[in-house]
Amino acid sequence: MSVDGRIAADREQLTDWTSAEDKQFFVLKTKESGVVIMGRRTFQTIGEPLPERLNIIMTRQEPPFDDIPGVLESTNQSPAAVVKSLEDRQYTSACVVGGREVYSAFLAAGLVTDLYVTIEPLLFGGGVPFVEEISSQRLQLISVEKLGEQSVLLHYVVL
Numbered sequence: 001m002s003v004d005g006r007i008a009a010d011r012e013q014l015t016d017w018t019s020a021e022d023k024q025f026f027v028l029k030t031k032e033s034g035v036v037i038m039g040r041r042t043f044q045t046i047g048e049p050l051p052e053r054l055n056i057i058m059t060r061q062e063p064p065f066d067d068i069p070g071v072l073e074s075t076n077q078s079p080a081a082v083v084k085s086l087e088d089r090q091y092t093s094a095c096v097v098g099g100r101e102v103y104s105a106f107l108a109a110g111l112v113t114d115l116y117v118t119i120e121p122l123l124f125g126g127g128v129p130f131v132e133e134i135s136s137q138r139l140q141l142i143s144v145e146k147l148g149e150q151s152v153l154l155h156y157v158v159l
């Protein structure tokens with residue numbers, strides 16, 4: 001996110017403004033987990049499934065793509081039902097990768113254990129906030145890591 005807590009300048013923006021080090025961390029972490037969960041809008045900014053990971057796309061509409069089992073799957077289930085169905089399929093972790101609506105839905109449902117937040121050195125002065133309309137939640141800081149020269153990666157657990 002930007003220093004002013006935004007994850008994009010607008011809802012159509014591709015997340016191409018983050019550092020190379022953050023992108024590297026994102027790929028490593030999500031491949032380690034094997035599952036990425038994202039909103040339909042975020043998926044549309046990316047345009048294709050992220051390789052070597054199961055991509056779960058949250059949508060309440062007829063999805064604008066065909067499912068590819070194990071690769072690209074759309075769902076209109078609740079966050080809790082999505083997690084349950086992953087557990088039933090023997091997955092042990094999943095990364096919620098945005099955007100604001102989906103981050104907020106999983107946090108509000110109490111399903112998030114860890115937050116990895118990279119602060120990038122810019123201000124958007126407006127745009128899409130990280131989360132919206134969730135009740136306040138306490139976090140515990142686990143680590144602070146400098147990524148390259150300009151970025152900071154914060155790891156929190158949700159209490």
Ligand SMILES: NC(=O)c1ccc[n+]([C@@H]2O[C@H](COP(=O)([O-])OP(=O)(O)OC[C@H]3O[C@@H](n4cnc5c(N)ncnc54)[C@H](OP(=O)(O)O)[C@@H]3O)[C@@H](O)[C@H]2O)c1
Nearest residue numbers: 007008011013039040041042058059060098099100101102
């Ligand atoms: N910097 C970052 O870390 C980061 C990461 C990801 C995304 N982003 C940015 O975030 C922006 C998009 O965020 P956003 O909040 O506008 O959209 P979003 O969360 O990506 O997608 C919202 C859509 O997801 C579906 N959805 C959300 N909650 C759902 C639920 N509980 N059940 C079923 N479907 C659900 C709905 O799809 P339908 O409308 O199809 O029903 C909704 O319109 C983009 O600009 C993107 O670049 C930034």
